[in-house]
Amino acid sequence: MTGEPTAGVQGLFAAVYGGAQDTVVQLLRAGVPAEATDEDGQSALYLAAVSDEPGVARLLLAAGADPDRASGEDGADLPLCGAACGGHTEVVRALLAGGAQPDRREAFGFTAVAWAVVQGFADTLEALLEHGADPDLPGPGGERPLVLAARRGSPAAVRALLRHGAGLHDEGAREAALAEALRWSALDVEHELRAGLRHAYGDGYGTVVRRIVADGSQSVLVELVRDDGTPVAGREQQTGHAAVATVLEAELAVATPYEELALRALRCGDPERDDWLESVAALWRRGDEETFQSVAAWCASDDPLRRAFAADALGRLGSAPAHGTQDANGDAGAGPFTARAVALLGELSRTAEEPEPACAAVRALGRCGDPSALPEILRHAGHPDGGVRRSVALALREVLAAAPGADGGAVRALVALSGDAWASVRAGAVPALAGVPADAAELREALAARLDDPDAGTAAWAAYGLAVRQDARAVDALARILAEEDPAGHARATALDAVRYVPDGEDRLRLESTLPRRSHA
Known part of the structure; x- marks a missing residue:
């Protein structure tokens, strides 16, 4: 037209x-x-x-x-x-x-x-x-997508491209991307963005910097603004270049020095971010005696963050192999380093004065999935730091999932933690309690007490645990969650999954026909 x-x-x-x-x-x-x-x-x-x-x-x-x-x-x-x-x-x-x-x-x-x-x-x-x-079709200026993703500092984008074969038939693409990731790893992203904007628009503006952590990576946004605060231009970039380098090194079979892997994690300083997680994963993939000894040595560091990184890596090295066996009780088989890892982590958890290494050691003990770690985990159930108590709840969940027949006071501790004053502790304890195979009045009462928890996810798991046990108190809570919570949220998904455990009949039909009353932005 x-x-x-x-x-x-x-x-x-x-x-x-x-x-x-x-x-x-x-x-x-x-x-x-x-x-x-x-x-x-x-x-x-x-x-x-x-x-x-x-x-x-x-x-x-x-x-x-x-x-x-x-x-x-x-x-x-x-x-x-x-x-x-x-x-x-x-x-x-x-x-x-x-x-x-x-x-x-x-x-x-x-x-x-x-x-x-x-x-x-x-x-x-x-x-x-x-x-x-x-995945290899060049973009503007003839640059490969893998190189663009490495420059962007997006580990998720790099992983997606590699999953779909980027660089397999494009000689030098992965090496070029690795070189770009290493180059940016040595730069200050904020400084580079600020310099690029000033080169393009001049020096007559102020700057505003924002940092956003999401999806395992931090993004830096730098904006030029006038005196009245009006934005003129901005540039944004992720900062996961170290993680990108680690991912690409694994693809290219490059043996990164142990100390460099540790430094990449420590520079990021956040166990939830990709720079940290990919370094831990790289150590786990090596899984040999030399790697274990290097990680174990870091447990004696004066730096609490390095000890936390060592604990995280030990937890992975001490976990059962990806395709491990099961014992006669159906429990997952131990990995080759499990016993030594549990001993080191137990000592680290006992001697840690700062919350960071204590949290990391307790979570790592859980990741080992070995019931022998339960006494060391339970030792911290009453820790004054809420983050450590949350780590206890999460660790108990992992051990009980790996070894369903274990207890050793774990259920009793989860009952106590399910009523913790910290919402994050309850959010870790209640799902673990819901998944315990045992059934006892004390356990049911602890779950019932959380049906009205301010956190919808915690309430949903409490209702799930009662539904599994055919406890009628789950029904009204499930109906409320199905009607009121975000249709795309985790709480409603948990409630929907729980409905299958409600006995056939009027209650089951009512729950199955319950629609959300409103959409969520």
């Missing part, structure tokens, strides 16, 4: 922008073309793509909109690239299901994969790769 849009087209664009699917259906049925464009040459489908409206996109595709039709005055914008640039994964899936070609290029040589990588949207990247996008 050319010229001034008709009232029908204007109404369609307003409906697309507002996500009004019923109105979109009505206008399409009234004859407004699905291929309609506005005065700037933007298509309705492109607007749906960049506005994150997967339902509207599906309606337009079903009505005949071309998923590969370029949009804009110069025809430079593709719906798939627009969706990928914004991380709109469900729109990407809708467009691909509607026939969009995953490797088409738009202006400046960008592909949807390149957009997803440089913006750090690993879920979107995964969707594109699942639908056949080429």
